Amino acid sequence: MPSREHVESFIALVVQGKYVEAIQEFYTEDAFMQENQEPPRKGMQLLVAGEEKALAAFKEIRTLAAKSFLIDGDRVAINWLFEITAHDGRSFRQDEIAWQLWRGDKIVEEQFYYDPGQRKLT
Numbered sequence: 001m002p003s004r005e006h007v008e009s010f011i012a013l014v015v016q017g018k019y020v021e022a023i024q025e026f027y028t029e030d031a032f033m034q035e036n037q038e039p040p041r042k043g044m045q046l047l048v049a050g051e052e053k054a055l056a057a058f059k060e061i062r063t064l065a066a067k068s069f070l071i072d073g074d075r076v077a078i079n080w081l082f083e084i085t086a087h088d089g090r091s092f093r094q095d096e097i098a099w100q101l102w103r104g105d106k107i108v109e110e111q112f113y114y115d116p117g118q119r120k121l122t
Contacts, residue, residue, distance in 0.1 A: 036112065066078050067079040082094045096114035
């Protein structure tokens with residue numbers, strides 16, 4: 001079960017924009033991530049590659065806030081707010097929930113829930 005301080009350290013790294021570093025530090029080697037109901041990505045190498053691909057697809061991805069988070073045993077829910085800017089300067093905000101399963105101090109499973117309709121560039 002992760003401590004509140006450990007989850008706060010994870011959140012702080014993400015808010016700093018250190019997305020790849022957060023994966024490398026806080027996820028297990030066999031962890032998986034899943035966007036809504038899409039097929040999951042499994043394993044550290046695929047998680048890092050997926051994050052690097054997402055970062056390259058946009059000019060900037062900023063974490064504006066972790067609006068709130070909850071810890072219930074080995075389960076953590078984080079309400080993230082991102083501002084994502086395309087290479088042409090248009091942007092959108094994405095409000096999402098990350099539902100995580102932790103094993104000790106590491107994340108083993110994470111599923112993101114968000115409305116894809118938010119992804120309209122303005």
